[in-house]
Amino acid sequence: MPYELLLQNVSKHISLDEAEKDYFTSLLKERQVTKKELILKEGQLCRHINFVNTGILRAYYNCKDGKESTIMFAVEDWWITDMYCFINHKPAMLQIEAVENSNILQLQKSDLDKLYMKVPRFERFFRIIMQNAYIREQLRIIQNLSLTAEERYNIFLEKYPHVAKQVTLKQIASYLGITPEFLSMVRANKKK
Incomplete structure (x- = not known):
């Protein structure tokens, strides 16, 4: 059943009866994406929020100098x-790609609005999800302003060891706001 992990995710914050679960899952679209496939392109209307069932997705911004800046990784x-x-x-500012073959569940914005009306508890659920994301990003900004690249890399390894094993050094460097060459030096110093 492709909804088991998602329903466990939801149950961390709200309780649903069977009819509410059925309604919620009826709004979702399951999608298989292949490695490097874009599920959102810059400039496209952003119509979905995506839940990662399996795999890893990456959201990134294309900078004017042609470099990519990884905003976040999303794992299972x-x-x-x-x-x-x-x-x-609004049209997307970010691109979202599959780092590896992935299975995702997509919820359209219009269906999310219907869900809020029919099952108001979902407003609480998504508020908590958004609060947690805001907190994570605020801490990341503070770390980028106050910690060295090596300290940020160590925190990344500690918090996301499974991600570090499955994404490229270039992607990790762009997430940390450093060059791949500098990350290689940091890693070399760490091994000494």
Whole structure:
């Protein structure tokens, strides 16, 4: 059943009866994505929030100098979208790609609005999800301002060891805001 992990995710914050579970899952679209496939392109209308059933997704911004800046990784049991554009019906600023073959569940914005009306507890659920994401990003910004690249890399390894094993050094470097060459030096110093 493709909804088991998702329903466990939801049950961390709200309780649903069987009819509510059935309604919620009826709104979802299951999608298989292949490695490097874009599920959201910059400039496209951002119509979905995505739950990662299996695999890893990466959201990144294309900088004017041609470099990519990784905003976040989403692993199994995480949600991902271009939140500003999703909420405000705007063209995407970010791209979201599969780092590896992945299975995702997508919920359209219009269906999310229906869900809020029919099962108001979902407003609480998504508020908690968004609060947690905001907290995570606030801490990341503070770390980027106050910690060395080596300290940020160590925190990344500690918090996301499974991600570090499955993404490229270039992607980790872009997430940390450093060059791949500098990350290689940090890693070399760590091994000494």
